[in-house]
Amino acid sequence: MSSLVASRAEGQGPWRKWVAVILLTLLFATSFVDRFILSLLADPISRDLGLGDVQLGLLMGAGFSILYSLAGLPLAHWIDRYQRKRLLLAGVVLWSCTTIASGFATGFTSLLICRAGVAIGEAVLTPAAVSLIADYFVREKRATPMAVYSSVGAIMGTGSFVVGALVLKIAGPLQETFSMAPWRLTLVFVGLPGLLLALCFLLLVREPVRRVSADKEGAQTGIGDFGRYLRSKWAFYVPFLLSGGLLTIFGLGMPTWMPTILVREHGFDPSEAGFAFGFRTAPAGLFGIFFWPWLAMKIEKRHRNSGPPAALLIAACAAFIVFPIAPRIEDTSLLLAWMTVAVMISGAWAVLPVIGFQIFSPSRFRGKLAALNLLSMNLLGFGLGPSLIVYLGTLGGADGAASELSLGLSRAGLLVAPLLLVTMIICLIQSRHLVDVED
Template structure:
């Protein structure tokens, strides 16, 4: 029996509440995944002391050890998403990361903990590619910007919210009487794993796989093969190559700025660590959420007015405005100029990941959508988590000196990366518009 006859066609009715309920479940899953992803950071100090970990080992657990596997695992996982039942793949992914988070509470050393973190990374690699594919089939093209923005904005909110939740659970864990013999950090990890397990049951009972909008009855001679992605990318390499070069470059600057922002406030303006984190969070959280919601909406508005390259135009704006702002803020000695620069950067730079994922969702056929999004996320995460903080730190150590070294390094990166990213998106613009025009809902 073909997929169309057994699936719900959410996109056919504007009043279908089922798609919004499904979106709500995806958003809750994303929120839970962010908590499970960052919870180890929230309890890093007691974990380090309890297991006798070195700073290098903990850094691996928190950074590249998670991000690299998360990025690489997304490609084969996305093949399963494009080929089969996406809701079932999501269920397996959520179940895996929730169980691995729970298992982390019982680890005895670095080896067992990093195995658990690997399971969390692989499980979470399922969610966003599957969500982008599902949203693409549950909503018509002209309506996709809002649900995509709401989903992606969850990541910006929970990147901060995860620490608040983790801190509250850890504080409670110190006074709880349910498992008094369990160390607070272990109780915390075990507790935050439970919502995912509950949501798995709810999702399995209430959500059905939506029909693929551009799908036809699939038989053995018409199935998507593992190599289908490469011909698609190769046929439009004039768009994908400059687009992803620009995406990777600007992602490295974005993570560089976010990683060093509190440190810059401390070194340049002598704030305390807590004050610096509060200042950056106060300006960064609301502006990043505002940008994540408004910029994709603006791109959608341009598209409705006949600009097939609307997403690229907003991407160009999202690079052109924050680049001079951050350079001025970093090189000036004015506190409020730097804070304003951070606000402008957080308004635009984090939204680039949303816009590029939305772009991949728009130009890709349904049976390739998850894989193109997964490749986009791989580039964002690998460039962002590995190149950004590492390159800025290297420049600060080897090229610049003094308390302004990090500021000079980031300003140099911005001056180089900004024009490259703008050029990349400009080169991709025409072909992107043509690909948009060719896709049919």
């Protein structure tokens, strides 16, 4: 029976599998644009709707990230139980339509409701993508498609602003034609590609058969069963999931504060700082997205179930050296070179956890584990990271000192790197006790 399930899972042609991966990747890219577009439009929105900085901060930050994180687990529960294609399409339509609806918002409340729709819709995407890719490809071939999907995170963190700026430039001359402000047209325009991609996904992608062995076909997928599974493997999953959140504290702190550090401490103007940091680090992030899965699968061939934890341990050893030192380098060229290495190291946690879930986690729980990983990264990284760096920089120094941010980022690296090292040592030891769930 298990061979039958495997053969049915392999029944889809290679082109269909890669069409699905490409469409998932394009949807991931679209989600970044729709998520970050308000940051580009903050000034005209605040003028037209009379919003203050606190309200804008809620719309762009906590109002999105908290709901996005909390919605992930119940949505992932459905993904692990029901047809993923339908749930994913519903999520895409929801976030695209609410992005478009944001262009017609009349005040803070209506815009907040629209942002809530974007958050809930986007929370479906990654858990569904992780589960789908795992069932499209055998374990030895999953690293490449997962790296392709995850590469969007390395590109669109800054690329979404470029796309948004281009759309805003197109919208400007059309404001009289449509009798709408450019920012409103921009929100409408960036919401449309998601609907087009959803139609392509509906027509071209087939739901794969879940890769489950014969003795697991009747296994339960409820929250209680998931909790029992986690308790049985807690010594591995607790440090494994915690490491992603710890890394994000520093990993998010780099793009958040490095342009400001370059302006305050190295004499750049804002545009030069953004270009210098983005131009040098984006290729390194993209390289890391593909290098770390390659390394993990090389290790996996020799030591089953140990590939991702071992590769993450190597990355943690490098972080132990680079993270505390890099932000405090005074020479600008050396600073940017070291930060480029730091970005490449951070790429390990952008892709290896989800590859790990696909290797050693049961199919029926992969969506929930991906959602827990996002929860850890969002709450620790987005919720704690930027503020913690500011706080660490003020300890023992005067408020407003030019070097506070670089000091805070360095101290965050000094705090995070040893913890990453410890968590990954534990994970590598515990990975020996993981039971193979499939071939």
